[in-house]
Amino acid sequence: MTTHPEASPDFSTLLEKPQEALSIKFVSSASSVEQLPVGPVPEVCVVGRSNVGKSSLLNYIAGQKNLARVSQTPGRTRLLNLFAVKRPPFQIVDLPGYGFAKVSHKEKAGWNSLMSGYFQGREQLKAFLFLFDVRRTPNAEDTQLFSWLADMGIQPVVVVTKAEKIHKSKWIQTRKLLSESFQVSRESILFTSSQAKLGLGDVKAALWGVLTPDPEQETPEVP
Numbered sequence: 001m002t003t004h005p006e007a008s009p010d011f012s013t014l015l016e017k018p019q020e021a022l023s024i025k026f027v028s029s030a031s032s033v034e035q036l037p038v039g040p041v042p043e044v045c046v047v048g049r050s051n052v053g054k055s056s057l058l059n060y061i062a063g064q065k066n067l068a069r070v071s072q073t074p075g076r077t078r079l080l081n082l083f084a085v086k087r088p089p090f091q092i093v094d095l096p097g098y099g100f101a102k103v104s105h106k107e108k109a110g111w112n113s114l115m116s117g118y119f120q121g122r123e124q125l126k127a128f129l130f131l132f133d134v135r136r137t138p139n140a141e142d143t144q145l146f147s148w149l150a151d152m153g154i155q156p157v158v159v160v161t162k163a164e165k166i167h168k169s170k171w172i173q174t175r176k177l178l179s180e181s182f183q184v185s186r187e188s189i190l191f192t193s194s195q196a197k198l199g200l201g202d203v204k205a206a207l208w209g210v211l212t213p214d215p216e217q218e219t220p221e222v223p
């Protein structure tokens with residue numbers, strides 16, 4: 001890894017105006033990781049069950065209505081959708097949702113190979129945002145997927161969606177449940193609602209945390 005501190009992007013701009021939307025544009029869709037443009041720009045991806053609110057969250061953080069399509073019924077998108085953030089420069093990949101009740105074995109196998117291809121082959125990937133509907137309780141499918149991704153060494157960020165659906169006094173229980181289910185700290189769980197416009201500042205702070213290289217980890221110790 002190259003270390004040119006003067007050339008590295010300034011991710012602190014994420015923290016300057018917490019409520020200011022990010023300038024994001026759609027770049028391309030790909031049906032395999034090989035079709036995605038490769039580059040030095042760091043990337044985060046968005047993972048979640050179909051209908052969890054991935055597209056809505058992207059629209060919310062971009063301050064746009066139709067950047068990512070929002071579906072009333074679970075979509076059947078089977079593509080990697082690449083978005084570019086202008087300032088600070090990084091990329092977001094919206095991954096196809098999981099958890100359809102009625103998908104064929106073949107479709108599931110296709111999803112698995114697309115996901116493992118992406119996670120194993122994407123060097124610029126820094127973290128995954130794992131979106132989770134505030135009203136659900138994690139099942140085996142959720143926890144297995146989460147640990148499969150975390151075990152690949154990609155940093156997880158748990159993002160609760162549709163948080164306005166439950167009273168704020170219940171968030172503490174949800175925090176406890178999700179931190180135990182996914183084995184992450186309670187503080188690291190973010191609450192968002194794209195409908196109530198809630199959590200943008202926290203998402204940006206979490207992005208800052210995962211995109212800013214940790215100088216202590218970057219520099220190998222000289223014996």
Ligand SMILES: Nc1nc2c(ncn2[C@@H]2O[C@H](COP(=O)(O)OP(=O)(O)O)[C@@H](O)[C@H]2O)c(=O)[nH]1
Nearest residue numbers: 050051052053054055056070071162193194195
């Ligand atoms: N109540 C509520 N509904 C939401 C929120 N975000 C998304 N939704 C709804 O959830 C459904 C699925 O959203 P979408 O963004 O398409 O989910 P995706 O399949 O994960 O991309 C749509 O009907 C959205 O209107 C939210 O913050 N609160």
Ligand SMILES: [Mg+2]
Nearest residue numbers: 054055069075
């Ligand atoms: Mg979507």
